[in-house]
Amino acid sequence: MPSTSDSVKVAVRVRPFNQREKNAGSQCIISMQDKTTNIKNPETGDIKSFSYDHSYWSHDGFKETPSGVSEPDGSNYADQKRLFSDLGQGVLDNAWQGYNAALFAYGQTGSGKSYSMIGYGANKGIVPITCEELFKAIDTSSDNKKQLRVFFSMLEIYNEQVRDLIVKEKPPHGGLKIRQNPKSGFYVEGLKQVPVRSYKEIEKLMESGTINRTTAATNMNATSSRSHMVITIRFEQVLVNDAGQSNTRSSDINLVDLAGSERADSTGATGDRLKEGSAINQSLSTLGNVISALADQAMGKTKVLVPYRDSVLTKLLQSALGGNSRTIMIAALSPADINYDETLSTLRYADRAKKIQNKATVNESPTDRLIRELKEENARLMALLKKQGSGDTSDIQRMLEDNQRKMTDMSMSWEQRLEQAKREWERSIQQSEAREEDAAFNHFPYISNVNEDPQLSGVIKHVFTTGCTTIGRAGPGEGAIQLRGLGIQPKHCEIRTDGKKTFITPSSKTAAVFVNGLKIHEKTTLAHQDRLKIGSGSLFLYIGHPCERKDTDVSSFDFDFFMTELAEHDGVSVDIATPRGTDHGVAHDMANRMLFQEFVNLMPKIAEANAISDELKRFTKFEPIVRSESCHDPKGTAPGKEVIVRVLNTKTKKVWIWSTNKFYNRKDLMDELYLKTLDGEHVVLTRDKDPFWDPVEDIFLGSCHIMLQSVSYCAEIDEHFTVHNYHGKEEAVVHVMLLPCNEKGVVIEDDVILEPRDLVGKSINVLCKIPQCMSVRWISDDNSRGVECRFTMPYHKPAKTRDVWHKSYVEFEFKQQYSFRPVTQQILDYLQTNSLVLELWGKQVSEDQQLHQQLHQPNGILNGDSHMDATSDVIGQLKHRESELETLRTDYEQVRKDNFRLKQSLMKCEEKVKLLETRTALQRKNSRERAPSVKVSPTHGPPPAGAESEGPHGGLDLEFAKALRDFFRDVETCRTK
């Protein structure tokens, strides 16, 4: 069979700026010459260059034809046609020759993967063009002796579960199973492979697959950027010779749109004790590991283990990566400076991938031989089944059924298979056609879904005919739209239209409905192109009555638009996104734009986490905060800002501060937990696996700046300073004294000097006192919080006051003497231009301590109405502890039983040994007394054949042999246990 050794072909493509990047005034950091791609570090100006098989410039230099196709404007702009002729055509040629082919798109969310693979509107991507061209070639093929067959399948991998996108129904619990065939490798059991006759049919299947994907994504709270989509086109050429023998040449073309690469590795979550826990990105990180291992192998490293088995994606694509396939990878790049880190990591990833060597073989064999092989395989499996007896044979049974199905398929004529598929699929395809026709979008107002992935936007539409429509989680009924997204209540809101006007009304105070970024509480009129957010993440664009639709272009109302609008209503843009051209310089300007982007990306995830917490009754509230570094900076002018997440347990009142990376990691785990609950699993988590829980920690509450200039003049400071928190709000008032003193710490009054320079070479002594802190907001009623002050006097070690608990008027009674000896000009300069930063830190009692306190407080937790809240809180915690204890008890009980059984077996064995010893001695004695011609049974091992019929004492020998056998079996059982 012909085979070729080929390295993976790699192409990179840079897209135009998106609206958000344009609004932020982004700079393009990518440039290309021929096959080389360069990236510029926006902060240092350093340039790194990479060379690939193709470098596609699609950033600018294009014009749009009247039909909406982007074409080069006399420039080197790489359009969709060029990508197809460079990459897609090769895939097709390979398929005709019988080679497997694979095409991957890799890159961060929104970098243009789907644009290259699937395309948008008139700009069709490689997948549709390849399918279209395949059918064009099939239709013009004049070879009558060849039968050409095409099969289509489409699946999605999310959270290591496989879903068939062609099937509307929910996949079985845990998703479709991955099985391994000793010859053909891994495959998805029960995945529909639909025989198709035309490109039109593929288009319909892709359309319905996209609807299924969108519905699943909204129901499961899974944005598509977290899932992988694999489309497989199987192309078979069956050649029948004059003698009627047929030969099948086949090719699997795998077209893979990968999840956004920004979360490919969990290193970002360093420092989080649960960083290894999540499976959501397992496929993507394993893909990276597989590519690295294969690249190492290609560079001559030996003993490299390629971890294909570590994820669903890499199992399914084993042949595409280092196996029997010709493979192409498209790395999609954002041009914007704010995405520098991510784009650089994509370029590095692509650089590694190009080293991989594949060994593609033509898949060709006589059909009869394929059937014969399947029959032989089944005969072998049957034999195995018999041998296995009553053991677990489900895997063998499944393989047998699978082979049987393949044989039936092969023996059916192509026409019969098409007919069967037609019957199966036509109804559902017709239904979706009918739905569109019936929808009457042209006559009535409607809402159209908006998704993070533009491919999934505008896929689901709900029309409002005159009257009232209820929206909610409750089952569909007359005049009802069922939405299952997060934070949607059974009856969430209603939309009423009277033929001219449309109104939306939330059904309760707690039902979250936002119109154009603003939360509404009462009946609100909707206007054409209004943006709706229902619950915590279901986004829709409202399309008004036909008479209102003056502007029909809705392309600008994408996910970004929604998020930016919501963020602006939260006051985010004003605070953190300083407009370009302000006096902070380019670096600061970029930092602000990055911060704004990070905040906007974080907001919807925070809303989802809050909704999950509500639904799972975890009493945890997440809040994004922009932390200014000036809080900790002695000059108070540090421009740096950082987005962090404040986490509050509303029951225990414990607070944590998480980095955004830690939050994203925990959010993955929350998503997994939520999915399990949706699947009907009752999950009891111990604390060490709980994404909502962490041990208590000290919390930075705020700081105040005390100018040190007075110290350099030996002037006293005795003032009350306001401690401001991250929001700039008053957190407490602290009384601080910096009093000039002598070396013994005795305060010197009225000895201010006029010229600090005179102090050079001498000493400054200062007594620092922090007597009290007042109006501390942090202190709660439940006696579980305390505070302390921390600061670092310049040129001295960090210091802190004592911690004081449960009081909002705190007496620290702190006193410490500091000396600057000898005073240098440098010290004086520092004192004259800097401040002492006094930080107020919140302390928290651990939950276990709190529980203990509550149990032992004078009135006891179980008495009195005033303790109701504390009581239910403690009872909740006790129940949780009890369930953990119960799990441990069950485990312990199991181990104890096993132990008991083992001991019993051992005792039995010992008894048998004794019995056997006695019998052996008796037998020896007997045989000595008998005639010497009588055979003696061996003392070890089973008796020889025919021993039962020997002599008058055969019965005793038999019993003896049986006892021996039992003995050996028991010893064996003990050993294996």
Ligand SMILES: Nc1ncnc2c1ncn2[C@@H]1O[C@H](COP(=O)(O)OP(=O)(O)OP(=O)(O)O)[C@@H](O)[C@H]1O
């Ligand atoms: N070459 C291009 N020319 C014009 N527009 C492009 C190009 N590439 C991408 N875009 C636009 O950028 C946006 C994001 O692209 P796309 O949806 O393909 O990203 P993605 O990487 O697939 O994102 P996701 O991970 O969410 O699926 C889309 O609006 C798309 O139209």
